Amino acid sequence: MTAKLNVIESPKVNNKAVLTLVLGMFSIFISIIMAFGFIPGIIGITVGLLALREMRKFKQNGKSLATIGILSCVIGTFLPVLFMI
Structure with missing residues (x-):
């Protein structure tokens, strides 16, 4: 006999949202140590805005991230x- 399992899929969290959060923490860390935090910061802002657009289009989770x-x-x-200054 085979047992039938009811698997409930959780809504997908957008990977770009997670990447934005990681880049944000990295940019703050690099800004404190060196003055080059603007490079991952600008990349993170761009990826974050793309993530918000993707989440709205495909109804994904991760808006707060x-x-x-x-x-x-x-x-x-x-x-x-x-x-x-």
Whole structure:
């Protein structure tokens, strides 16, 4: 006899949203150590905006991850400017 399993698929979290969050944390870390945090910050902002567009189109989860990632990328981008002042 074979048992039939009821598998419930959870909604997919957008991979670009996770990447945005990682890039945001990395840009803040690099901004504190060196003044090159704007490079991953700008990349993260771009990827985050693409992730938000994808999530809206394909009805995926991860909007809060992308939003927090974009905010941390913005902080990581402008943190070297604040250190120069």
